[in-house]
Amino acid sequence: MRFPSREIVEGIRKRYPAGSRIELVKMDDMQAPPAGTLGTVTGVDDIGSIMVRWDNGSSLSVCYGEDIVRRVCPVCGGSLTCHPALSRRDNKTEICPDCGTREALAAIGVDIEDQEGVIAAIHELKDEKVSE
Structure with missing residues (x-):
């Protein structure tokens, strides 16, 4: 086995x-937790x-270059993208962009129903931009 460089670590x-x-995607080990x-x-x-x-309850480590995991949003459990938001609750926890938007809108008093409308509109704009 070849060890990763200090920069990679x-x-x-x-x-x-x-x-x-995180969520386990793939681990090739008999004692691995289920995907x-x-x-x-x-x-x-x-x-x-x-x-x-x-x-x-398991504490099996994820091996670099062998196992596959994905980061998840600690608020909603969705995928944590490559451009996460910073939670307003502690200014250090990374959350998904949708949860970040919800926190920002809640901070200015926008109710939950309107928050979801804003998020839906954002997704529609993203979808339109992708299809252009």
């Missing part, structure tokens, strides 16, 4: 900071393995 640490929520299992990152070791406290 630091990149993994930035992408998966302690406290991040779809959620967990909380506890850290990244010096060889780039993501240490995880899985919701099913």
